Amino acid sequence: MTALNQYLSHQLQNEATQAVVKDITSDRWFTGAEVAEDVASFAARLTAAKIGRGDTLLICLPNRAVFLPLEQAAWQLGVAVHPIAPDTPLPELLADQAEHHYAAMILQPSLAAQLPGGDYQVTPLAMILAQDLRLAVVAAAVANRASAPSGTVQEDDLALIMHTSGTTGKPKRVGLTHRIVANAARHDAESNTMSADTVALITMPMFHINSQVMVTQAIRYAGGKIVIAPKFSASRYWNWVADNGVDWTAVVPTIISFLLLNEHSLATYDARQAEIHLRFVRSSSFALPEERLREFQDRFHTTIIEGYGMTEASSQCTINPFDAPKIGSAGKAVGTDVAIHTAAGEFTTAPNVDGEIAIRGDHVITSYLDPHPDAFVDGWFLTGDLGYFDADQYLFVRGRSKEIISRGGEKVAPAAVESVLAELDFIEQLAVIGLPDPLYGEEVTAVVVTTHPGINEAADRQTILEYGRARLAKFEAPTRVEFVRSFPRNTTGKVLRPALRDQLLAIGAAK
Secondary structure (H helix, E strand, C coil): CCHHHHHHHHHHHHCCCCEEEEECCCCEEEEHHHHHHHHHHHHHHHHHCCCCCCCEEEEECCCCCCHHHHHHHHHHHCCEEEECCCCCCHHHHHHHHHHHCCCEEEECHHHHCCCCCCCEEEEEECCCCCCCEEEEEEHHHHCCCCCCCCCCCCCCCEEEEEECCCCCCCCCEEEEEHHHHHHHHHHHHHHCCCCCCCEEEECCCCCCHHHHHHHHHHHHHHCCEEEECCCCCHHHHHHHHHHHCCCEEEECHHHHHHHHHCHHHHHHHHHHHHHCCCCEEEECCCCCCHHHHHHHHHHHCCCEEEEEEEHHHCEEEEECCCCCCCCCCCEEECCCEEEEECCCCCEECCECCCEEEEEECCCCCCCCCCCCHHHEECCEEEEEEEEEECCCCCEEEEEEHHHCEEECCEEECHHHHHHHHCCCCCEEEEEEEEEEECCCEEEEEEEEEECCCCCCHHHHHHHHHHHHHHHCCCCCCCCEEEECCCCCECCCCCECHHHHHHHHHHHHHHC
């Protein structure tokens, strides 16, 4: 039995009569025994459908507690799981399945009903944790099988296939083995001081690495409890925390901003403050402005701990020490070797050396499922992120190398500009990109979604320009501000900066 399968089975046995996961959609806690019953029944169902070791199960569902038994059953059989966004259009889903030859899918009834007749064996799937599922087996995949493929599941068998959350181009496919997922879960649980007493809240998508490993697998490794919300809601967030005894959660800076801006969120927190006991909130994706971090901590009486991770590392690489966090940094390496890859091709941990962040470790991939050899050098994975270490070995992330703006020979990191401008309270969402400039090469452009779209844009534009000039170097300060209602994003929610750039250029050309 792999280490991943071992700790998952161990948790359900230990917590057989105790609640281990709550599904907010159905407003119900489920015990270890109930989850284990669903694991056994679904494993039997897959075997009967001739699905087994070496196959891949695609899951296209919203956040639900049923992810736990679906994945555990698949992994016991050596079946890899590929979770995708629940709103994936049917043509995209079918193209993904056809290209990568997935053997079966778990879908909602409405999506399953649209599948082409004859190509899929679609049957209802009723489980304790969810009654409204469909199992769609690809007919051609099992047509010549007498039985399900079997064999001893190995540590290097695939457990998860995830899409990267890159900001450019088509997301890459990341294959995470049983070994990688188990190692990541162990590092995450230990570095976030998780225990059997921890109750974690999931509000981010379960097709994302954060919810899949950073929360679900780490908490299950520690033997704690999980509360799964259908999606983030600022107005309901504090009720979820209070009602379920949540003491730990992972978020992104956008969620922190929404909680500070939403009046219902603030009122609910004030009403239920005595019932809320968050030990800390883990934040990742990009650094919070110091002013916003301190505002959140003071307003909600908890601590924000910032870290750095990615899909290719099965979640986390660094985290700030609880007793000595540095605001603006991603913290120190945990269970990971982290270095800076310099322009000269060296890997160094020397302080104040800029370059591309490189990682390696027992939870980091050594290749993609599709060929991308340029991402790996001498055993290191090149992240595409720029950064440096300070004298105390805290990592500071400056942004993506492909996003750097060239302004009159100076290099501008969009993340650094965004961190400053995000302090303005009327900015709801923000992306800084480079647009063509005949004199300087590129113009530093702030693209903004405001909290009051369509109102006072001229005044807001002037405020942003002046704020940037007062707080940023001259070459970093935006010289252009554009307002949009939304950003183009990939399937994992990251802003597609090239698409945003093209969108603005097209609007400009049409004027």
